[in-house]
Amino acid sequence: MPDLHDDFTAYAHAHLPRLVTTAHLLSGDPRAAAELVRRALVRVCARWRRIPRDDVDFYVRRSLVKEFLRGARRRRSLPDGVLKDTSARQRAVLVLLHREGLREAEVAQLLGWSTGAVGSRARRGLAVCGGDAGRLRGLFAEVAETAEAARVGTGAVPFGVPLDAVEQRGRALRRRRRAVVAVLCALLLVPAGVFAADRIRGGGTADGSAAGAADGARSPIRVVAPGERVDALPGVQVWLTSDGKHWSTPQRPNQFLGLTGDSYASRSKAGAESERPTASVQPDRLNNSYFLSGLYRGLSADPARVEVTVDGSRMTGTVLTLAGSPGWGVWYTRAPLSLAELKSSYGDGGPTVTVYDAAGKVVARGGAQW
Known part of the structure; x- marks a missing residue:
C-alpha cells in the first residue's frame, strides 16, 4: 500500500523555496524563517490525511502565518527586514497580498478576520512602507532572489528545513492526537451506552421512541x-x-x-x-x-x-x-x-x-x- 505521506513529501519539496521566502519576509531573519517553516510543516503533516488535496495551499499558508503571529506575540519587537517598521499583523497582511497574490477577502478567510480589518491593516502597513505597492512587490522579489541564491543551510538540509525530521515529528504528533481523540470518544460513549441499556431494559416510552425516530430522520x-x-x-x-x-x-x-x-x-x-x-x-x-x-x-x-x-x-x-x-x-x-x-x-x-x-x-x- 502506498504511503499516504508520499504526496506530503512531494509537496514540501516542491514548495519549500517559496515557503522559506515568505517566512523570511514575515520574520525578517533567515534562521527564524527556517524554523517558522519547520513548525508550520509539522502541523500540516500531522493533519495531512484530513486536508483536501485541492486546498492544500490554504492550509499551509494559514499554518505558516499563524505560527508567525504566535511567535510575534511572544517577542517585544520584530527583526529587521523589508517590513521592519510594520506591526506583525500588518506584515502578515502585506505579505499575503503583495507576495502571495491573495485578495483581501481571501486573506480574511485565511486569517479568520473581517475583510474590513484586513483592508485597514493593509492600508496602514503600506503607508508605513512608503505607500507604493509596486515598489513593495519589487522589494519582495529582490528578497526572493537573494534567498534563492543564498540557499539557507547546507546542501543536505535544503533551506535549513530538515524535511525528514519534519515528517517524523508530524507523524508522531498525529498519533498523539489520534490517541487523545480515542480517549475522549471512549469517555463520551460510556454514558451513551448506559443510557441505551436503560432504554432497552425499560422498553422506552411511546413519546421517546417517536422522538428518536424523528432525530434519526x-x-x-x-x-x-x-x-x-x-x-x-x-x-x-x-x-x-x-x-x-x-x-x-x-x-x-x-x-x-x-x-x-x-x-x-x-x-x-x-x-x-x-x-x-x-x-x-x-x-x-x-x-x-x-x-x-x-x-x-x-x-x-x-x-x-x-x-x-x-x-x-x-x-x-x-x-x-x-x-x-x-x-x-x-x-x-x-x-x-x-x-x-x-x-x-x-x-x-x-x-x-x-x-x-x-x-x-x-x-x-x-x-x-x-
Whole structure:
C-alpha cells in the first residue's frame, strides 16, 4: 500500500523555496524563517490525511502565518527586514497580498478576520512602507532572489528545513492526537451506552421512541420562518430574521450578528469581491461544553454540509436557512470542550468552519475572531 505521506513529501519539496521566502519576509531573519517553516510543516503533516488535496495551499499558508503571529506575540519587537517598521499583523497582511497574490477577502478567510480589518491593516502597513505597492512587490522579489541564491543551510538540509525530521515529528504528533481523540470518544460513549441499556431494559416510552425516530430522520438543513425559534440545545435557542442571526444561551441571552457590518465584506467595495462567500464562528460556553454557531453568506445555493474544526476534531453542524432568503444561513453544533481546551485550540488558529456544496467542494470558510 502506498504511503499516504508520499504526496506530503512531494509537496514540501516542491514548495519549500517559496515557503522559506515568505517566512523570511514575515520574520525578517533567515534562521527564524527556517524554523517558522519547520513548525508550520509539522502541523500540516500531522493533519495531512484530513486536508483536501485541492486546498492544500490554504492550509499551509494559514499554518505558516499563524505560527508567525504566535511567535510575534511572544517577542517585544520584530527583526529587521523589508517590513521592519510594520506591526506583525500588518506584515502578515502585506505579505499575503503583495507576495502571495491573495485578495483581501481571501486573506480574511485565511486569517479568520473581517475583510474590513484586513483592508485597514493593509492600508496602514503600506503607508508605513512608503505607500507604493509596486515598489513593495519589487522589494519582495529582490528578497526572493537573494534567498534563492543564498540557499539557507547546507546542501543536505535544503533551506535549513530538515524535511525528514519534519515528517517524523508530524507523524508522531498525529498519533498523539489520534490517541487523545480515542480517549475522549471512549469517555463520551460510556454514558451513551448506559443510557441505551436503560432504554432497552425499560422498553422506552411511546413519546421517546417517536422522538428518536424523528432525530434519526431529520435533515441537517432546516428552513425556518422569520423569527421562528429553534431549540438548538436545552436552554439554547436560535432564530433568523432578514437582517441576520439571533441566538440566546443561559449565560448570554438575546445575542445578534447582522449580515452587514465589519464581520463581513465591506459594503464600500464594489464588484464580486464584496459578495465573496464567507462564514463565521461564535463559541458560547455551556457548563462543560460549548455551543458553536455562526453565519455563512454569499453562496449561490444552500450548502450540502457545514463542518467546524477545533484542534483537529471535526463536527458536522445543523443548518438553518430563512424561507425566501437564499445564499445565507446559520449553522450550529455542540462541542464537548472545556474552557482550557478551547483556549488551547487558539494556539492552532482556533475553531474554523468550512462550508461545502453538493459536489463536496469548499465554497466558504471562516473562523472565530482572535
